[in-house]
Amino acid sequence: GAVVSQHPSRVICKSGTSVKIECRSLDFQATTMFWYRQFPKQSLMLMATSNEGSKATYEQGVEKDKFLINHASLTLSTLTVTSAHPEDSSFYICSARDRGTSGGYQYFGPGTRLLVL
Amino acid sequence: TQLLEQSPQFLSIQEGENLTVYCNSSSVFSSLQWYRQEPGEGPVLLVTVVTGGEVKKLKRLTFQFGDARKDSSLHITAAQPGDTGLYLCAAPSGGFNKFYFGSGTKLNVKP
Numbered sequence A: 001g002a003v004v005s006q007h008p009s010r011v012i013c014k015s016g017t018s019v020k021i022e023c024r025s026l027d028f029q030a031t032t033m034f035w036y037r038q039f040p041k042q043s044l045m046l047m048a049t050s051n052e053g054s055k056a057t058y059e060q061g062v063e064k065d066k067f068l069i070n071h072a073s074l075t076l077s078t079l080t081v082t083s084a085h086p087e088d089s090s091f092y093i094c095s096a097r098d099r100g101t102s103g104g105y106q107y108f109g110p111g112t113r114l115l116v117l
Numbered sequence B: 001t002q003l004l005e006q007s008p009q010f011l012s013i014q015e016g017e018n019l020t021v022y023c024n025s026s027s028v029f030s031s032l033q034w035y036r037q038e039p040g041e042g043p044v045l046l047v048t049v050v051t052g053g054e055v056k057k058l059k060r061l062t063f064q065f066g067d068a069r070k071d072s073s074l075h076i077t078a079a080q081p082g083d084t085g086l087y088l089c090a091a092p093s094g095g096f097n098k099f100y101f102g103s104g105t106k107l108n109v110k111p
Helices: none
Strands: A003-007 A010-013 A019-025 A032-038 A045-051 A067-073 A076-081 A090-097 A106-109 A112-116 B005-007 B010-014 B019-024 B032-037 B042-048 B055-058 B059-065 B070-077 B086-095 B098-101 B107-108
Touching: A003 A090, A010 A090, A019 A032, A019 A090, A019 A112, A019 B107, A032 A067, A032 B098, A045 A067, A045 B098, A076 A090, A090 B042, B005 B086, B010 B019, B019 B107, B042 B055, B042 B059, B042 B086
Parallel strands: A010 A112, B010 B107
Antiparallel strands: A003 A019, A019 A076, A032 A045, A032 A090, A067 A076, A090 A106, A090 A112, B005 B019, B019 B070, B032 B042, B032 B086, B055 B059, B059 B070, B086 B098, B086 B107
16 A cells, blocks of 8 residues: 655754655655644544645645645655744644545654653 | 544454444535554545445445445454554545545544
């Protein structure tokens, strides 16, 4: 089956630094990838939709200048948390939609745990 | 405001019991998905329901899509400790442009 990877799986950083998270579709092409954030004991909240070759679409309340998304190829999207603060600590999950299938089926990555000290 | 409301939020039961989780919305969806998520991992797709009134079975799990395609339920028969996890419903919006998740149901099955 289709596989989506995320790197790193865990990251600890100091407040004020920037962190980049990669999301890769390993055996399929994804014109659209989604980035979600999940706080402890809560559901996944959609942050933005990443479109290959164009600007990402952000959900209401998500700062586009803080959460930079780049979808430079059909297999890679990156999320950069700029000037991270402790309140950005969360579980970040990406998903990718296989352009070769109908119905909008999406495959999820294993997530990245971010801890900002 | 959550597009998809799940109930109950938390459920702790003994092994062997049956349970039902609900996913409700005021919106109509073309399809709806159910996922299970283990701590520290991404969600794993269990099923996709597409037709109003549709019932799908996956071993001890039975999924139903409401006739009006606004709600869905997940019924687990004879729950086992391995069923423990966070159950999430999700639905597309904007013509599959986005997927939104329900509020989640945390299930704990005690041996």
